[in-house]
Amino acid sequence: MTVPKPRDADVADVVDATDSPSGAEETVLGRAYRALSVGIVSVVLLIAFEATAVGTAMPVAARELDGVSLYAFAFSGYFTTSLFGMVLAGQWSDRRGPLGPLAVGISSFGAGLLLSGTAGVMWLFILGRAVQGLGGGLVIVALYVVVGRAYPERLRPAIMAAFAASWVVPSIVGPLAAGTVTEQLGWRWVFVGIPALVVLPLALALPQIRRRAAGPVGEAVSKSFDRRRIRLALAISLGAGLLQYAAQDLRPVSLLPGAVGVALLVPAVLGLLPKGTYRAARGLPSVVLLRGVAAGAFVSAESFVPLMLVTQRGLSPTLAGFSLAAGGGTWALGSWVQSRSRFEAYRERLTTVGMLLVAAAIATAPSVLIDSVPVWTLAVAWAFGCLGMGLVISSTSVLLLQLSAPAEAGSNSAALQISDGLSNVVLLSAGGAAFAALGGGTVSHTAAHASGSHPAAFAAVFLPMAGVALVGAWVTTRLREL
Template sequence: MIAVNDRSTTSRNHPSIWDKEHFSITIGSILAFTIIAFQGLALATIAPVLAEDIGGRNLYGWIFSAFLLPQIVGTVYAGREVDRHSPARVFLIHLVFFTLGCIVAGAAPSISWLFLGRAIQGFGAGGIASCVYAVVSSAYEDKLRPAILAATSAAWVVPSLIGPAIAGFVAEQWSWRWAFFGLIPILLAIAPLTLPSYARIKPHNLTAKADRRLQLAIVLAIATGLFLAGLEIRPWIAGAAVAAMGLGGLITTLTRLLPEGTFTARPVMPAAILARGLGLGGFAVVETYLIFSLKDFGGVSATRVGLILTVTSILWTVGSWLQSRWDRATGPAHRPRRLATGFALVFAAALGIFLCVAILQEIWLWAGLVGWGIAGIGIGLAYPTAVSIAFVNAPAGMEGKVSSSMILIDLFAFSIGVGLGGVLLAFAESTGRSTELGAALAMSLGVAMLALAVVAGLRTRHLPVTSPSPSG
């Protein structure tokens, strides 16, 4: 993509994500991310209830994996198509899939039907996110992107604050099924807000031929499934063999799906994509096992653990707002510094928590609040900045591919990081080591990923001082 027609003179002179030209795209994009965030957080709350109701406690993890694997395919498919067709068409297709998935999952009479609904949802969600990111690259000029990225980051805060509570209340008072059905009115509201504006965005690559990215995405989903399944297989030797096979397929396929030079942090765009993926993955790993440690041997209640997550979500939004203000004041030239600074903050916080668990064999509520609060600000500074750097260096007509690449590496780093962390924890406990040591080993993986994210962030310093003129 992409060109936006009929821009007003007023918008050119005083552009804003809230002006007449961008208002409906901004609201629709925020709602799209909000609905994806809400369903994920809500499902985490109601999953034990629905597993008990329709069976499937022995397949509990696959309630989430059934969403993840088709999400990979939907992400790549939408990223390819949005460079060749109107984003309105691509967005509508995936919005319909997501809505259909909500209906099937909500009406599921058995766990197999729930898996089907979650799979349809995942395909739709992957495409929605990929499409929105491509539109952000195309419909907003470079100096507006930090602001719209801060706004979409804020879209995760409200669901994190009220999503689990609402889902739990609905499940207790009525049925867990309404956690799916209740999303449908919001999905119907998103369409009129986004589609007219998305229809004005024209793709550059109308004559581009389809490539093999979709087939590779399917292989990637299968490899991811093998990896996740291998982590659950016993005995360990058989599980390790299956997981290693899946991991090999993952890495091989990703090297062909991601921009060339991503895994070597080639400046500038590939390095920004790698930094974002490693940073988010490392953040997720440390957060996952911080929560585990607080509840398991830290003596912290679930309610207080939830307080840490809430504070972190709010501070993530604060960090996103700060990066927008910072960008407005200094321009593109300071983005690499902001990227490295943000991930350095997350790394420092994660290292402190890791050392606390590894050396002192203890973790406290205040350490989680302070440490992970700092991490929240850091990830808020770095995560949207990586997107801005990647988009300003994306070749014209490749916005969809770059968007899907960023989401893919996020999914890869998150699932592999958390999965391997679980293996390290289980290995420590099965060999007679303490739970504290196992949690520290799992966290060490996240700390290492964050260190590499800082290094990759520093590799974006070749970013030009003046950004290219907007394609719109």
Template sequence: MTETQQDRPERILAPAYAATTIGMFALIAFVAFEAMAVTTVMPGIARELHGEDLYALTFAAPLASGVIGTVAAGLWSDRRGPALPLVLSMVLFSAGLVVCGTAPTMEVLVGGRLLQGLGGGALTVGLYVLVGLAFPPRLQPSVFASFAAAWVLPSLFGPALAAYVAAHVGWRWVFLGAVALVALSALLIAPAVRGRGDHGATQGAPLSRLLWAALAAVAVLAVELLGSARGVTGLGAIPAFLVVVLSLRRLLPPGTLVARPGLPAVIGTRGLLSAAFFCVEAYIVYVLQEDWGLTAGRAGLALTVVGVIWAAASQVQARLGPRVSNTGAMRVGTALVLTGATLLVVSVVLHLPAVVAAASYVVAGAGMGFGYPRTGVAMLDESTDEDRGFNSSALSIADSLGAAFALSVAGVLFDAADRSGADPFATVFVLAAGLGVVGVLVARRTSAAGAQVA
């Protein structure tokens, strides 16, 4: 009996952790379903609303605005715990879904996506802080792996269901139907956040971080809006880029932009992983439809396979535990993302069979599954109760701004290549491969932060 009782805390579904685990799993799963669905139907939405020029912005917008939600939730969590940030994040996310579902134009839809991002950013930080408070370090890799596993069912059924709904009911219900799922997740997660109020932190980060976050979000979106403009207006992207860099210096730990060994390199690796991978993901369904003539449903199968592979790779890294260091996992992850992006460039340029292009994306997904969770583990290894919210916020900021900035640049390059007669999809995927190269180099400098899983 004694041995059984001692073993129970070693499992994330042991009685002490089951309610928290299930609640977080459900919330991630429902949000994942919406993300998979939107990625599948967005090319069709852009065509119907005559907003192809804003296609990349519909993905960059929620990531950029998510930085504001991330910083606000980080400040709040350090002071009062993750409970209220989680609740408000779901309200904002639902409001964004309603705006998107009723949008008459692409511009309004982008506005709804901005609201979604505010909620999504706060949600990420709330969950990370909750993991740090509720689970001992030895269980945290398994918790993060469960987050990836929560994408499996949405990956299996989300793309196909979204394509069916868009074809037979209308794409608007892809957004509006997800509101009910978020409401259900709120009921499921309520027991998990109960009692997770003020956890004793007495000092928080300055509120000026919110201003820098807002400035960064605006600047990231301005890079695409100005960079895609013709003539002198396009030069406005240069100061916007400088504002992004200045904002990041204020929002991330010192040394992040130069990949200082340790925590700064961990944060940088997270940003580069997201930047490279989500450049690929945002355009994979689009390119499979445009270059290979696949339907939304068939193209969405790539998302399905990647969801399963991502979750499987996450489980592998969790089971390996201390046998693979955090740095080792991040190095493998970045290398696989680089390999996938490079193969995708070759597939598009040589117009190889569609299955090769999809398989390239799957390789990148495996890299995310193996390396991405360890960025969270390494960050928590370097955190205390006083700065866990700040560091969680920084990790999510690098994640969101890295992907948002890459997508903004991708949108500019896509338009420029299209106007010049070059292959716009190949251009975007070359950008992803370049970011992958930098990610591989930065991952090598993370060894000072948690070389082993605690």
């Protein structure tokens, strides 16, 4: 796909270090980019800490607020509003620059945390999570646009690798830190403590974003929002919420909200994703599709790993969580590998290798259902799977920016994130329904074992997801136009 060359007026907005004599020696931590890089990476770091910590504090919060029956909606509330935020951020960034959605997104993210952390009833807690999700959707897309505008193409793989590395420490330390805070100070401090920490990263990043990436790109960019896309964004959020609700309740009466959810989702997805995504058309559509396939298969499988280790092999929840800890490091390693300039010519091959590693890891996971197979087998397999994800996720981000005209970076980044998030809910819903139908049972937060969990229920999740990952390996052969 040939990206239109920006006009002279656009070049001033999309800063490229190669325009200066010293640009060839500049790095993401060089003098020109240091404040911006540290600022935006710190924002990602704090979001990563929040994401890994909330799962630890959530069960305690739900019990204290007498809202265990609404527990799942605390997660789905975040997800559904984040989808709308992604589309809104794409529109906003393309028409007026990423500074506005980034500032509003971080403010909403912090306000949602404070609302949840001070809630006295569960519905108010869920509302806070929804506000937080809207902010998270705005932030993630705006950050992609900042990278596309403020960094030259040769530095983008490095900053994407830095984003991935920002999840390493939180994935290892986050649950332990959140558990300690919850036990010593109370679950509310896990939520209300983070907003204050965002001030310093914002102080570093916002002036640089205003200088390097503010404003629309191109004279022809419309100042008005595309109302049709906004309506589709609302439809995709509502449809995703209804589909999640139906998947959590397998009674026949749930078929109605499930059908309405699908009816809303299908036309919205077709309208918001690049034309040809569903059939893996070469170029940008396949990049967007690959992101969804990879993220959906991996996240859906990983969600059941701790449950399987606790219920089938008798591990404590802490040990089950730590069995995945090495994955944060190997994920960052994969992202670092794809950022090396020597591998740029082989990026598509790297994504193929990555998806094969993901498929192998997911297919290996249910082997620990056999008592003679050591539990550490899964930890090793998952480390290789995370290595593959590091290769794929960062590469899709880099390819998306390469294949996007400057004025389309926001909308295309939103499409990438929608593919990521929507595939998570669809495949998680499918996996959860299969798990429950085959006697998966439920797990309490205090019991070491679940009642009624059948090994076949776990196999019904992992093996289909391995097949989805293999489909992703085929999609990697279509990332470039002939």
